[in-house]
Amino acid sequence: MTPAARYAAAIDILDEIAAGAPAERCLTNWARAHRFAGSKDRAAIRDHVYDVLRCRGSCAALGGGQGGRALVLGLIRLQGEAPETVFSGERFAPAPLSDEERARLDRPVPEDLALRDWPDWLLAPLQARFGEECPAVAEAMRHRAPVFVRVNRARVSRGAAIAALEEDGIEARPHPLAETALELGAGARRIQQSRAWREGLVELQDASSQAAIARVPLVAGQSCLDYCAGGGGKALALAAACHEARISAHDVDAGRMRDIPVRAERAGTRIALRAPGDPGTGYDLVLVDAPCSGSGTWRRTPEAKWRLTPERLEELVALQARILSEASHCVAPGGRLVYMTCSLFEAENEAQAARFARESGFHLLEQRAFSPLDGGDGFFVAQFERR
């Protein structure tokens, strides 16, 4: 496909998304209906769609509307390309610009583009949390997130992991957020085909999550419950950090833990699965990686930022409070509870931690928030001790 044809495909897909369909489903359906498109075409189209979703407000302002064509015109302007090279009307390319679209190109570019890419109702929480850094954080959230892997230190050194990735043509360099973190460069898309990944030397995990896990003081012989284990990302990181700890995983939805045994085997470790509603008690450490807005990860899931509503955020805050209360019963006297979210908002982070400390028999020991200005996703970790 020509570059212009890929933009034309992105226009069609963005029209479907604007009509309410989820982006992933639209991309899959498009690929099924266009079998001639190769993997490079599909990757480029996907990048265009996600670049628009990340910057939907500024693309709409620059392109003059919310439809696929206007959004892609806005994206081309944002990227500093000449619109006529894409909107050429040549075979499979988008139709040439109309007079109205052409007239739009002469209008000045608005100055507050980064803030337009953040939902209006969430500007106040962003401002409250980040103050003077708010525009820089909003700007960072408009760009693609780096790809990070966690080196499985139980298996391999950081240097050996870098060498193994290089054998498969994947560039990797250490990232300062965590000793286990490698940021991938060229070849990152091939990570799950690499020997290093297949043999459990590395696992995909954001650098902020790794930095948060590095703060968890799990020691040999202790018992640990990952109360909201999902696919087991945090449980696996804890197991790698402390091979001699006994780690259990629990989730309200057993199906979400389906991959944990396979992932644990690949990593050369063992994680015991608990049935939903039967997490057990008396753990030295309980981790609550709570369901949240996911706002810290919106560079990867930009659709979610336009979908979140004030009502949903309120529901999430209430759910987090409920889960913290449930999980607190699993902690042994004198044990620790660690609360994590991948949110940027105080309501889900500092305010939630302060409320829990006020209302429970737990004492807040420390908390740390990470923002995309640190390099990884937005993330929050708070540690409590049971009195």
Ligand SMILES: C[S@@+](CC[C@H](N)C(=O)[O-])C[C@H]1O[C@@H](n2cnc3c(N)ncnc32)[C@H](O)[C@@H]1O
């Ligand atoms: C942020 S995700 C966990 C991600 C996971 N820890 C990882 O690193 O891959 C939150 C998880 O909480 C689970 N969850 C939601 N409500 C819950 C509840 N009441 N009790 C336990 N788990 C719950 C969800 O099913 C979801 O898997």
